[in-house]
Amino acid sequence: MNYLELYILAAFFVTTYGNFLDVSVWEDNPEECGRTRFENTTLDVADYSKARVGQFPWVAMIGSIHPDNQILFFCGGSLISKSYVISEAQCGRLGQLVRLGSIKAEDTEEEKDCDECGECALPPQDIKVRKQIFGNDCSLNSVQRIIILELEKPAEYNDFVRPICIPTDAFCHTSRIRQRALTPGFGHIFSTLVGVTERKEKFDDMRYVNSAIVTQEECNAIYPDLLKDGEFCVDYPKGVNHSCVGDTGGPLVEYLKVKGVARAFLIGVAKINPLICEAEDTAPIVYSSVCNYSEWISNQIVSSIEAERKQGRRLFAV
Template sequence: MDFQGFFCYSIYTCLAFQVAQSTTLAHLKSPLESQHSSEAKIINGTEALWDGTRYQVSLRLTAGEWLFGAGHICGGALISRRTVLTAAHCIWMPASNRFRNASDLSVVVGNLNRYQRDNNTLVLGVSQISVHRDYNATSYRNDVAVLHLNARVPANFTRARAIPLNGDLNLNASNTVCHVSGWGRTENGGYSPQLMVVDVAIVNRSQCATNYGALVHDGMICAGYMEGGRDACVGDSGGPLVCGEQLAGVVSFGVGCAQPGFPGVYTDVASYVPWINNVTKAYEDAGGLSDDGLGNGANGGTNDSASYNGTVNNSGVSMMSCAHALIFALCSLLMRIC
């Protein structure tokens, strides 16, 4: 390849990456956040270590994995060897007014760097999605979803472990210091290739509502600092808020990121433990994978769908994303010019 060809190839490769990354994550920015001009980012976080974050997963669009790691859209937490908890808004497509198909998604565990793929990397498909029947895409109420994987994480796979669910409904009133992790934007403005973690404190409901008002409902929990400074946001959605080695929250929404007076708002896991247990059991009873990896139903297997507590809601056909169409057009144009 001559210098001109190499130069053009480099241009459209970098351009394609930037378009795919920004387009993939842009819809996950909440309407509340878009009212502010500040960049969404994890502020004052540090690189995560394996000991404390082996439950962390990267939720990806399979169509976006033209470069391994580029399809990342959200975080999630492994809550059993075949189940992931994430946010419902990660599954929702506002432009199409529907939820994604299970076959659109994959879950990746095993590496702190989301672009790294080696013998420690485990990629699993999603067989079915359970979304809370009362999820509201405008208010972010009941912003919770369970991903049922198409295979279990092997018992001898030491790079991942399930995290227990917090069942303490009184956590909302405490000042407990917890931590949240994800691959979202950093203070440098780009999305972090390395998993980052930041400490945040639980903010009681009345204090959190000082500025949020009626936007904070039952089933939500606030964490951060009223003076701002530390938070998680775009690219971290669906990720885990962990308090005392238990999953206490799911990254949901906020106004800006680390803005004074506006701590992050999370789905309160304790409020949804019965629902999580119910949809998991229903999936197994219908023929899904149990913890031993064996199908329990007469026919075994699972269906490729998103569901409201078991009622199939989404059976659409996957389409090429806008990002990929734009990439194809730009690359074709650059090839003609070069």
């Protein structure tokens, strides 16, 4: 990234979010990123647990709009700013709408979004996708497995809708093997080859589980010759009897204390094989490493902003 691009990106983030924190793992992340109404921590979850409202405010549901205006949600994603969502490449091809701020797996427009403790969220935000930003090669065999979805209008931040932090070089240069992370999601499983996969046991509410990153050797032993550069595997504890707690395109979340506050960082985007989800035994899930795409994400957002400016369109919040 050249100095002009860095200046433009920094100017937009500073204008929108204020000054950055002066720490090497922080860099260009917005002030609101990775914070929730709870004390962020990777809990020792023995089995998949129901999420509280506002516990994972960056989790997005990606769906398509049918002719009768019904919405089919089939993938997950992560809000990284007011106008951009990160997901798995194949999810974005059919993604027409993003839902933010909900812990319910289905359309709950007529009922409150409440958790088991009786706490209720504000109504979810449904925002149409304005543009899909792929890598240089958007074929099914592409190494580029991450897509950026640009929203038609900015999301409104509140206790239930906030962005997740993007890892920086300082963060990524630390080994993540055996690190604990959380996998939140609804169990939305999708493949362009198979389509939407109906789970044997469907989640009505968002669930999450404590996960661990395994070594490349362990992953290659299960998926010989299938793991690409920038991909890694995550395994669940023995008490979990589902391979696919999260969503295709959904986040793998790791917490890091920055300036005394525990913040969530997006370290992986799920690349879930529907056949594994249908298997009786659990198996590690493949994720695309966000560390491999951090610079690409920044470059694409800068390019998108510049394109809007050249076309004379009104710029919206990053």
